[in-house]
Amino acid sequence: MMSEFKEFAMKGSVMDLAIGVVIGGAFQKIVDSMVGDIIMPVVGLLTGGIDFTNRFLTVGGGTFATLEEAKKAGAPTVAYGLFLNQVLTFLIVAFTLFLVIKGVNRMRRNEPAKG
Structure with a gap:
């Protein structure tokens, strides 16, 4: 069973998925910052500061x-x-x-x- 698990975990597609999840989490922080710190203040200015x-x-x-x-x-x-x-x-x-x-x-x- 352990050898099957090792074979499964080391497949290229599983490793690619793991890397994608980690990079996606880091990229989410960049997108959140762009939206919250750059775009939303401009939108607030355009809408007259409506909260x-x-x-x-x-x-x-x-x-x-x-x-x-x-x-x-x-x-x-x-x-x-x-x-x-x-x-x-x-x-x-x-x-x-x-x-x-x-x-x-x-x-x-x-x-x-x-x-």
């Missing part, structure tokens, strides 16, 4: 200044601002990855042919 995190509706009445207050009070809320933030972040991350992959593909096409 969507405190955009919410309380279900069943009650008035609260912030979403945190409503949650502490146990009021049922529809936090549509948080949802909009997540959708916007997803779109920005997806577009950023599209640009990165497009650049990588362009570099691959420009490589001289092997032979």
Whole structure:
């Protein structure tokens, strides 16, 4: 059983997958920083500094200044601002990855042919 496990673990595809996961985790930090530190401040400037995190509706009445207050009070809320933030972040991350992959593909096409 140990020899089978060793054979499985040392297959090229398993090692490639492990390397891909590690590099993907590191790349995620770069993308998160690009979105949070570079792109989102520009989006905030373009939207007039609107902070969507405190955009919410309380279900069943009650008035609260912030979403945190409503949650502490146990009021049922529809936090549509948080949802909009997540959708916007997803779109920005997806577009950023599209640009990165497009650049990588362009570099691959420009490589001289092997032979």
